[in-house]
Amino acid sequence: MAAQTHSAVDSLLGILSRAITNEAKLLGAVHGDVQFIKDEMDSMNGFLLHLTKTDSEHDDQLRAWMKQVRDIAYIAEDCIEIYLRDMAPPDGDSGGLWASLRHLPVLLWTAPACHRLAAKIRELKVRVRDVGERRLRYGVTVPGTTDVKRTTKPPGQDNRNEEKMRDDFLRALEEEVTAMKMSLTSMSEASICQSFSKAIDLLPPDLPSEADATIRPILEKCSPGDVEFKCRTMFLRALFAYPPSTKQELENLKKKLEERADEPRELVMIFCYRKLSTQQKSCLQYLTAFHNEKVISRTSMVRRWVAEGLLGKEHERTPEEAGERCFSELLFRGFVRPVGTGDTGTVKSCVMDESVKDFILKIAKSENFVADSLPAHLDRQLQIRKIVQLPRPGKQQVDHWRNIRNLCGGGTSRLAQDGPGASDSTSASDVKDPMDMLLEFLKSLPEIYRLNVLDLGGCRGLKKRHLKSISKVISLKYLSLRDTDVSRLPARYIQALRLLETLDIRETNVEPSDMKHIFLPKLKHLLAGRRLKTSGGTGDTSTVMTSAEVSLSTVEMPRRIGGMTNMETLCHVQVSNNGTELEGVVKLQRLRKLGLVVHGNDNTTKYLGRVINGLAECLRSLSIWVTDGGALDISMQRVTSFSASSLILENLDIKGKTSLPSWLQELRKLANITLSDTQLKDEDQLRLGNLQGLRCLRIRRNSYSERVVNFMEGQFKALKILAIEGDTITRIVFAAGAAPNLEKIVWTFGRTEKQVPSSGLEPLGQAPISGIEYLENLRVVEITGDGFDQQQLLELDRAIAAHPNFRDIKYLRARDVIVAAE
Known part of the structure; x- marks a missing residue:
């Protein structure tokens, strides 16, 4: 409960600090009240922060007090947010006489409401004082220092090899679990626990030297008969992620497992839960709001965490970055399980196992002082989704x-409650x-x-x-x-x-012009666009044709986009033929992800160049859809001050006729490229091959004009994932020394697509992938659909069987599978 309350107070303190900084917007008496509330909540926050670092159980008095603090924090945050909102100038006006005159009618109109809010803030001041005094009156004190947990730096702060270490640990754990499932009928509980030796050997050295003798007995008692081994693997993951577990902690868990042998899963989950940070606990509890969802979108979940104030800035990360980190931790520790994964291995969606759902529900209810009831904000979110x-x-x-x-x-x-005299018969x-x-x-x-x-x-x-x-x-x-x-x-x-x-507003039929007139000063993420399948033109100017089968219907760029300076994600919006709206986009210096639907003409070339140059130090992901069948030139020849070395771009997605500029080769952080309908030639592929940091390359429909893709020696040094979707490409040829780090090849076709030889130059039955023996790090080959004939697939089978690491390669040949667009 301390974690959830601490997050609520943390969020309030951010609002209070901003309110005090903008003193001019506060009525005279309100400023003093806000300052008093901030000072009191600062003290309470220090108390709560200490509670999050203790292992002792919270008694009823302490839980009741924390609930009061959390409730008042929520109410105070809303009051002050609304107060500041009504006092702020409209439509992004920053100051000056004209702005004041424009805002005067609004001030007069909202004056009664502002005074009512000021009165509520005065009441809040009294309530905050009472809550502080109540803690002392009932003897709610800070637990002794002997109960304080050992802490460690969050993962990833200093160790650059952490990702590799985690991958190695998870791979060892997965291999051992797979082997045990195959031999389950012939293995005893003791031999099962001995089989985790490889994963235990990879645990960090921070664990006490005596821990190994305690870990194995705990594994043996974890969950007898658990054929999925989830209880055991969650325990080992927790030890890896948070190694400073004392011998006494492990002994206590072992003792509890002996005393309560019928509850091993819950005891292990409690142990793992206590190893989470304050923010991670808050975010995990919030997953109660997704209790009835079949699948949970990662990005939606993270943005909801941010909107609820569960995440703050940490270690120079934005709240969204902190949220992504938190999700990765919950995923690694086994509280959520991936179900949708992109070509790069990025988890797009996840689910919770029933046992985890029940555990989180129980934890969330224990945070609420009302017996067997969820906290109000979680309960109401559940009710909304049910409706x-x-x-x-x-x-x-x-x-x-x-x-x-x-x-x-x-x-x-x-x-919908039945009124008096309601009968059993109900009509539609x-x-x-x-x-x-x-x-x-x-x-x-x-x-x-x-x-x-x-x-x-x-x-x-x-x-x-x-x-x-x-x-x-x-x-x-x-x-x-x-x-x-x-x-x-x-x-x-x-x-x-x-x-x-x-x-x-993705996947909706919102009128294209509706978004044009909307101005939202605090908007961070605008998500639009609806992908359609079509076989020809529609005559609708809002529908962007990108290939013979795929189109995008979307909204127009907001007219005053330049004033929405908090924008971080803008995807996908339509730019007019003259492209002048892009002048406003240049002003969005917090923009990290940009998706544009543009016309292939000189105007777009000019303004898009300014956008790329102006957002060089903040833009990480760029997606461009080119319309009208025109060709887009992004060579940046018209931007005299352009310096490609200043770009921190990591992801590039291009749909439509576009040549790849030479400056791409200077981007050291560009890791993912997706191409569709680009009709690139060999010289473009040479530029791609020279990218130092390219890890994932997706070649989609009509993106490459040649039938054979040649990977030359010394090129694509960092490439790990190659994905090809329904194209005219018939072969991939790897020379010795090409793509030395390639781990995964995915080749996907629709149900009706068939490969054809190129003018009789390529004999039927030839293996579609040549030189596969040179790819020493290859781990996965996936062929989906009916793109090749049986002889070609047999040749590919032989090539993979002859690979030096054949036993380590996961070879999948699925047929007639439709791959959903991301």
């Missing part, structure tokens, strides 16, 4: 709906639409409640009146309309969400 995921009412669903009419109630909610017209139920639920929330996240992904029946009501939830920081049937996005509604940081 959103309900089917729309129909004649065949009446009985189903009758059973769930009190879904969110327990007698306390106003949602009497059943409420899920979105109407959601609006009633939102109205039933307390007057001041921090609803930061609203995920409507996948819902149907979203109308303009629903958006109007949602726009009144002024505390929203994260709004997902992804894969909904929303068709309009009225600016007057969306702009009311002045605190919004993430707006996700």
Whole structure:
């Protein structure tokens, strides 16, 4: 509970610091109240931080006090955020007489509300003082120093080899588990534990020298009969990730496993949970909000963590970077399991095993002082998703709906409750639409409640009146309309969400022009675009043709994009024919990921060059879709001050006719390149081969004009992953010394695509990959679809069987598999 409360207070302190800095925006008396609240919360935060570093159990008095601190932190954050929002100049005006005059009507209009908020802040000051005094009155004290845990630096601070060490450990663990599953029937529990020797040998040396004698007995008692070995592997992962486990800690776990032999999984999970950092515990508990989700998107989860204030800056990382790090830790330690992985090995989505779900639910409930009940913010997120995921009412669903009419109630909610004299017969017209139920639920929330996240992904029946009501939830920081049937996005509604940081409208039919007039000063992530399959042109100017089968429907660039200076992710938006909106994009000096849909003309060339040059020191990912069948020139010849060495670009994705410029070879950090419809030639491939840091190359439809791809000696030195999708390429030839670090080759075709020889120059039945014997580090070869004839596949089988490391290569030959677009 200390972890969750500490995160809430940490988030509030950030808001308070900003409020005090902007003293001019505070009414006279409010400034003193805010300063007092900050000083008190600073002291409480120090107390909470100490609690997160102790192993002692929290008694009821301490838990009750922490719940009071957390609740008041949430309320105070909302009050001050709204107060600052209403006092701030609109539409990004930075100051001056004209800005003041423009803002005067707004100040007059919001003055009564601001004074009411000022009164609430005065009340909060009194409540904060009372909470501080209550701790002393009831003797809530700091635990003794003997209970303080040993701490260590977060992984990755000083050790550059950490990634390799972790990979080696996980590989050894996976190999041992695979071997044990194959021999499970002939192995005893004792012999199973002995089989973990290789993984135990790779544990860090920070463990006490006597630990090995305790680790094996713990493994033996972990979970007898656990055919998946998840309990044991989670325990070993925790030891690897957080090695300073004392001999006494391990002895205590061993003793508990002996005393409570029927609860090994829970005891091990508690041990692993205590090895998490404060932020990691908070983020893990928040996964309760995903309890009913089949699959969890990594990026959506991280952005929700940030919106809820669970992450702050650490070690010069942004909250998003801290979130990615936190996800990696939870993944490594086995609390979440990957289900969707990209070509580069990046985990796109994950799931929680049922045992982990139950454990997190129990932990989250223990954080709440109300017995057997989730904290309010998690419970309400669960209720929102339950409503959103309900089917729309129909004649065949009446009985189903009758059973769930009190879904969110327990007698306390106003949602769809039967009135007096209600009969058993219910017609479809009497059943409420899920979105109407959601609006009633939102109205039933307390007057001041921090609803930061609203995920409507996948819902149907979203109308303009629903958006109007949602726009009144002024505390929203994260709004997902992804894969909904929303068709309009009225600016007057969306702009009311002045605190919004993430707006996700992917896979929707929002009118292209709707986004053009929206201005959101705090927006960090704008995600748009809907991929369509088509066989020809549509005549719709908002639909971008990229190949014979794939198109992208998206929204236009916001007119005042230059004023949204907090923007970090802008994907994918349409740029007009003249490209002038890109002048505003240059001003976004925090932008890390940019996806543009552009026209292949001189205007775009000029402005895009300025964007690449102007964002050289912050932009890490660039995606360009070229429309109209035109060719785009990104040689940067028109940018006189351009210096490629200053670019920190790591990912480049190009769809459409574009030649690869020579300056790409100077990018030392460029690690991932994806090409589609580029129709590159041999000279372009030579430039790719000279990239020093290129680790993953994806060659998609019509991206290469030649039928044979030749990897020459000394090229592609850092390449680890090569992915080819449905193309006219018939062969890949590796020369000796080419791509020496290549680990994975993926070749994918659709159901109807067949390779054909090139003008009779390539004989039928020739192995599609030549020189495979030179790839000493090759580990995976995947062939998906019907691209090759049987003789070609037999030749490939022989080539792989003759490889020196044949036993270490995972060779997959799947047929008729449709690979979903990322």
